[in-house]
Amino acid sequence: MNWDDETPDSATGADPRLVDAGADTEDTAVEAALRPKDLDEFIGQEKVREQLDLVLKAARARGATADHVLLSGAPGLGKTTLSMIIAAEMAAPIRITSGPAIQHAGDLAAILSSLQEGEVLFLDEIHRMSRPAEEMLYMAMEDFRVDVIVGKGPGATAIPLDLPPFTLVGATTRAGLLPPPLRDRFGFTAHMEFYAPAELERVIHRSARLLDVAIDAAGAAEIAGRSRGTPRIANRLLRRVRDYAQVKADGHITVEIASAALGVYEVDARGLDRLDRAVLEALLKLFSGGPVGLSTLSVAVGEERETVEEVAEPFLVREGFLARTPRGRVATPAAWAHLGLAPPQGAPGQAGLFPA
Numbered sequence: 172m173n174w175d176d177e178t179p180d181s182a183t184g185a186d187p188r189l190v191d192a193g194a195d196t197e198d199t200a201v202e203a204a205l206r207p208k209d210l211d212e213f214i215g216q217e218k219v220r221e222q223l224d225l226v227l228k229a230a231r232a233r234g235a236t237a238d239h240v241l242l243s244g245a246p247g248l249g250k251t252t253l254s255m256i257i258a259a260e261m262a263a264p265i266r267i268t269s270g271p272a273i274q275h276a277g278d279l280a281a282i283l284s285s286l287q288e289g290e291v292l293f294l295d296e297i298h299r300m301s302r303p304a305e306e307m308l309y310m311a312m313e314d315f316r317v318d319v320i321v322g323k324g325p326g327a328t329a330i331p332l333d334l335p336p337f338t339l340v341g342a343t344t345r346a347g348l349l350p351p352p353l354r355d356r357f358g359f360t361a362h363m364e365f366y367a368p369a370e371l372e373r374v375i376h377r378s379a380r381l382l383d384v385a386i387d388a389a390g391a392a393e394i395a396g397r398s399r400g401t402p403r404i405a406n407r408l409l410r411r412v413r414d415y416a417q418v419k420a421d422g423h424i425t426v427e428i429a430s431a432a433l434g435v436y437e438v439d440a441r442g443l444d445r446l447d448r449a450v451l452e453a454l455l456k457l458f459s460g461g462p463v464g465l466s467t468l469s470v471a472v473g474e475e476r477e478t479v480e481e482v483a484e485p486f487l488v489r490e491g492f493l494a495r496t497p498r499g500r501v502a503t504p505a506a507w508a509h510l511g512l513a514p515p516q517g518a519p520g521q522a523g524l525f526p527a
């Protein structure tokens with residue numbers, strides 16, 4: 172499984188997509204209402220929950236501030252939610268910021284020096300912080316101290332400043348990009364996995380209850396199967412299906428309604444959207460399943476190279492529809508089956524590249 176190269180559409184200039192795991196403006200507005208408030212309400216990620224529960228309970232029993240926590244995983248899997256839960260479980264206030272917002276060490280010093288004792292500092296996209304800020308963070312995490320530099324050049328002096336104990340919760344989609352000295356300073360590291368369909372069904376039932384939407388089990392299963400393992404996408408698809416159910420039916424979500432609604436939005440049974448299918452169709456129909464170079468494939472689809480590579484391919488690879496080989500992109504037997512096409516004799520699947 173490789174989610175490291177999932178890139179939001181905003182980075183590539185592509186149209187916003189219903190199945191993009193990054194947050195859009197509507198998500199930001201409704202997500203607050205849908206976020207689980209404590210660990211018991213948080214669905215799935217059993218191991219992470221169990222381990223975090225121990226870390227927090229032990230800290231509470233000692234009357235201490237919890238260890239620093241690093242959360243890694245693809246967008247939309249619940250990292251922000253979990254950081255808020257950590258604060259709630261520790262009965263501590265939370266401050267939310269992100270790596271790109273901290274360009275200068277001084278920005279970080281200002282935040283750190285205004286923290287209260289026990290406060291949780293959530294630093295999203297921690298891998299995108301500037302190097303000087305990162306170095307200041309090392310000392311802050313380890314010794315609860317920062318050196319504030321006053322003046323410039325040879326006359327510059329470092330004034331040490333003690334900080335109250337705090338808990339840093341860092342979130343990253345790319346744990347591999349964190350420098351080891353930073354990674355090592357976290358007492359607890361949790362890797363968040365994509366959710367199983369049964370877990371997403373529970374997310375959908377819970378959100379439907381909060382949004383006051385009637386949905387049956389098969390309807391929830393239908394939406395879950397198209398949500399790409401991601402609660403944010405599940406919640407977003409639920410809202411679009413709710414619209415359809417209200418306009419075209421009596422508001423109740425059944426499997427037929429869910430399937431018809433997501434058909435309108437071109438999200439298919441496995442969660443592929445128009446772009447994903449266009450890439451697969453070009454690969455199968457124009458190039459007999461490959462191998463074909465990325466540039467050629469992109470021209471055939473009428474999209475930028477980056478869009479195909481960074482927006483469509485990661486999910487197709489993750490789902491086992493497409494492989495990136497040294498000779499080019501190759502469709503797997505699952506891709507032929509998904510589009511209901513028969514692979515020609517000699518297609519990669521037949522040639523033993525992908526054993527059945």
Ligand SMILES: Nc1ncnc2c1ncn2[C@@H]1O[C@H](COP(=O)(O)OP(=O)(O)OP(=O)(O)O)[C@@H](O)[C@H]1O
Pocket residue numbers: 192193194201202203205206207212213214215245246247248249250251252253295374402403406
């Ligand atoms: N385990 C879960 N149970 C129920 N709902 C969840 C769970 N995880 C995430 N969600 C819901 O999914 C949405 C997105 O979650 P969140 O913002 O925490 O993701 P994230 O990993 O921080 O994403 P990003 O990295 O893009 O900020 C929220 O509305 C949240 O309520």
